[in-house]
Amino acid sequence: MRLVVLGLSLTSSWGNGHSTTYRALLKAFAARGHEVLFLERDVPWYAAHRDLAEPDFCRLELYADLDALGRYRAAIVAADAVIVGSYVPDGIAVGDRVLAWARGARAFYDIDTPVTLAALEAGTCAYLDPRQIALYDLYLSFTGGPTLARLERDYGSPAARALYCSVDPEAYPALGGAARYDLSYLGTYSPDRQPALERLLLEPALRAPDLRFAVAGPQYPADLVWPDNVARIEHLAPGDHPAFYAASRYTLNVTRADMVRAGWSPSVRLFEAAACGTPLISDRWDGLADVLEPGHEILTPDGPEAVLEILRARPEAERTAQADAARARVLARHSAACRARELEDHLEACRARPRGRTADLAFVPG
Known part of the structure; x- marks a missing residue:
């Protein structure tokens, strides 16, 4: 299959989780014998932080603007399938071009489905127009559960299917070794994640100055005051994630508010930490039990006291058993190889269906 993907970024993991998702998925998809072209908008904030400038599993092309995208029209026309991702700059205009040019699926x-739907309702979504949802033959969603039916019922998607993030086990091995942190967190700052981070990590740190904590990720406010026992790391490239997880007795997963409300929205960090063999503590949301079993493969404490009880009093044998169980579950059901098979099945089914509507395009090709 010849696949063209227009995504936010493959080359830079700075300030986004899209790159690691695309890397794992497309590497595994290419390993199944498919040919992949990734088209990425060349923007300065990713140009300054590129950690995969030359992928060996796909062809990568950077384009400067919408006019430059026209150079790849022939590749889009000839592709068996074309995917446009969420948060692509000028994504609505890019989508209209793809919808007009592509002959394949x-x-x-959408790696941000609940955020996208909230923006669509507010009329502020810059990368997807509501009219386009019925025109895309397939809506692949980071979020499963009832959201899929909503996309089909309320927005007219002919086929909304879950395609969760995944992990490349080769890139995220279990390293072992001595832990430097009792609890860590890896993630870009987001105002709607911050209350959970404060409740489940920063408040425990304040109450337990003898324990060690770490927060890694960019874009946190400069005036944010960190407890003395919280190590602050501005950015970690994906290649450094396994060592960070290996240095943590437990690691924290917190979820954006829109995704908590929608449920069924597992973060890529959740899969990566589990693959690295680090036990997970998480906030709660509907659908979590479909991914990892609470109490056995992941822990969901209510607040600071419950977190400290885990860190101080939980037997080491239980911690190790949790890590082993979560790792086995993720490698069996949420590896990049599993997700690439799902993507292949979705695209093949899409190609077998009659094409739906093609009207309502704002862009008419010349």
Whole structure:
């Protein structure tokens, strides 16, 4: 299959989780014998932080603007399938071009589905127009559960299918070794994640100055005051994630508010930490039990006291058993190889269906 993907970024993991998702998925998809072209908008904030400038599993092309995208029109026309991702700059205009040019299956891959739907309702979504959802042959969603039915019922998607993030086990091995942190967190700052981070990590740190904590990720406010026992790391490239997880007795997963409300929205960090063999503590949301079993493969404490009880009093044998169980579950059901098979099945089914509507395009090709 010849696949073209227009995504936010493959080259830079700075300030986004899209790159690691695309890397794992497309590497595994290419390993199944498919040919992949990734088209990325060349923007300065990613140009300054590129950690995968030359992928060996796909062809990568950077384009400067919408006019430059026209150079790849022939590749889009000839592709068996084309995917446009969420948060692509000028994504609505890019989508209209793909919908007009592509002859193969046309899919939208939303790695931010609840955020997208909230923005659509507010009329502020810059990368997807509501009219386009019925035009894409396939809506691949980071979020499963009832959201899929909503995309089909309320927005007219002919086929909304879950395609969760995944992990490349080769890139995220279990390293072992001595832990430097009792509890860590890896993630870009987000105002709607911050209350959970404060409740489940920063408040425990304040109450337990003898324990060690770490927060890694960019874009946190400069005036944020960190407890003395919280190590602050501005940015970690994906290649450094396994060592960070290996240095943690436990690691924390917290979820954006829109995704908590929608449920069924597992973070890529959740899969990566589990693959590295680090036990997970998480906030709660509907659908979590479909991914990892609470109490056995992941822990969901209510607040600071419950977190400290885990860190201080939980037997080491239980901690190790949790890590082993979560790792086995993720490698069996949420590896990049599993997700690439799902993507292949979705695209093949899409190609077998009659094409739906093609009207309502704002862009008419010349």
